[in-house]
Amino acid sequence: MILLVFLITVSESFSQQSLEIYGGYSKLLSSKFRLNSFEWNSMNFNRTIDWEFTFSGALFQEPEFVSDIMIASIGKKLGDHYLYARYSPGFRKRFLLNTDTLVTISDTVKVLNSNLNYSEKFGFGYNYQFTSNFSAGFSLRYFEQSYSQDNIYFYFSDSVNTLITITDEWSKEHWRGDVGVSYQPFNNLILSLNSYNLFILGETGGFTDHQNLELNVEKGAVLSIDYEPINNLYLLTNVETSSSFILGSNIKLNLFNTNLALGFLIFHDEYQKPFIAGFQPSLNFSYKSLNFNLAATIYSEPRKGSMPADDLLNNGIHNIINNQYSYNSVSANFNLALNFKPEKNVEFVDVKIINAIFPTFAEEYLTEPIAIGKVVNISDKSISVKPSSFIQAANDEIVYSPTITIPPGDTTDVQFFTIISESKSDYNKREISQVDFYLSTIYEEFDDNLQKPILVNDKNSWDGRVKNLRYFVKHDILESNHYSKNILRENYQALQDTPQPVRDFNRIKILFDNFVSKMQYVSDPRASVEYVQFPTQTMEVKGGDCDDLSVAFSSILESIGIQTAFVDYISEDGISHVNLIINTKLEPEESNLITKNDKKFFLRKNNSEKDEIWIPIETTSLTDFNTAWEIGAEKFHSEAIENYGLAKSKVVIYDIY
């Protein structure tokens, strides 16, 4: 008997069900890198908005370099439907099984060989977008397999008995059908579930006695998780029911209006050794409608030109482009995607800068917009718009504002918020900077952008609104705390001798008397722009105007937990006067501990609905506490209470916290 097979020689390589030729990039990047692939995406998740053409070629490092055309495909979006077809001439695998058996017939020496061929010819895909974050689809792929084997037969006739070799051939064709769903619960997360080998349809032919060599079509599924934990960093995971998996990541860079994504993944294949069967570095480049992709597939275990074929004969293969017989190879892919439809869904009508930037108000801009954009939805469906902005002089990176949905054809106001960077600048001088406003929708690339000049003030500038003085109070709170502690330490015994209920009141008194003894009233040095000193600056220069003195004394008290609020006295000529009211924490029944005149205090309910005694202080009265209290109380009683200033908004109270 003749030993049939010893070695196989393999041409073309690749492996694992969800490993694809593009090197793996996150679905979160798919609006930029629109490369469809049935391997990881049998449900055809895609963010194409019109036509897509893709062409892929590969260069294989076999013992000699071999090039091949891998894919030519076409995709088309029709409303919420997406249709896709691909021709995949490079998706094939050929084995030459060499028995090393020599047969001598007459004078001819013949080697007995067998040929095994697998190929995926073409496929069709469909996807339906149910909602903006949920879609489902299916794919159908056509496979061909053939097997030929040289066999020896004895030939008997009347004149001669001899041996002859005859090549026996078998073939098989089938369709493979798969389905899948994709769900995007958050902007930075996509979950997908795809089947593999779910339906095997239209089977014809077969390898009869060699069924083990037929393409293994074991059913399974692959769960994919695409996650963007921080901006421009993407993690992707594919886990198959066969226990094979892929772990990878992408880093996206925006360079000169182009998008660059660097990727790297490792894969474990249940049918390959070692545990990490290989890895794929990749480079994706996108500029407008053009994509270019380079990927390499490198196997951990070096592949030899010839290998024992026992495993192949017993188990066959599971995947044409990625299996245990793939060479240790390097491949390269070139892809081109074209999109004929403009990608813009929304565009700016205009952007209005609401206010100049005051760096000290950083906290304010988290809740108050710096600009309002008028944005029109030029598409024929509701669009979720993600506004963002970048102030060159004040931002480290693009700042995203809350997403809003705009109905088709509608124009809507879009708010832009910002985060002032502490490290970007010292903000020691005012400057005209540029702010870039962006609108993005379902695509990574911005639908529209607009640039406007914006005034970025220095850190001591103030917009004249009393409520914003609180940001100056908060600025030097630690230094104020040191100051307060030192003064109170010097008056330790006096405070200890003070009854508990009036201890805060006495702290206020001691701190004020100490504060004013060092200060003098100085008018604002700049007439054109409101200028407010930080508390430490007021201490250093030993003076300031009503804003500076109120800010400094408020900071001193707030730093030790005594509540203060600014009182804004608005006059007819628009010039405000500012002083302070201070919470003594005393209850109304305790008022006689500090005064016999109930015009010198007023009551405010705290957050627990309990009345507490607050006292007005005129911080520009640089004499002593009692005088400052009397002057402050008289003004407050007259303007805020008697003349209904609080109700008429002529007197406004702004709490610091």
Added chain:
Amino acid sequence: MKQVIIIIMFISTLVYSQQFKVDKIRGEVLVQRGTHEEFSPLKKGDLLSDNDLIITESNSFIQLDKDGSKFILDENSALGLSYLKKITINELLLALAMEEIRNVKPSNNNELSKNTAVYGEEANIDKTVEIKINSLGVKKINGAKQLAKNGYKESAIIAAKETYRKYPHVSKIVEDRIYFADLLLSLELNNEALEEFSTISMLELTQKQKNYVDTKVEKIKLSLISE
């Protein structure tokens, strides 16, 4: 010439600040001026401004003259002279609205307003400190009632509201509370009256007072529904 101008300015200032004159006086009547701490006795012919507070003790009274109009403050009463003026319903509503406006806004971000840096040891409340609840609150309510009786109903309500807040112990005197709630009703401020009667119903009431307050509450509710 300069002297003449200065004298004219002084007189005009005096005239401007002079709003009340002590017309008649009996017994011990004190004044607390502006935001001063001291109380000083008054005598006939003294001039008072609307920043002043006058206080009568037992068996005392004072009659004030303002542009020919007379006002008598009976014994055991106190009145801030700023209340001695006619105000409109709108002004009354503004004053009532201020009660809410001046409260501390609810905040979840109060970390720096907590006692983060208390210097020294926290001592227990000193029991020797006597928190005197003097009679000023009661006297002010008496004064407010006399305002109302003299036709200054709106001012009386404001004075009473302010007093009840600054002197909480006075707010437990039910008969007076009912008096001012009825005053609100007489001005057809039904919502405000309902709120006041509802607050009164939560105080310790006699059965008679309870019946009265409940009846009022029902009546006002009915009238509000019919509106």
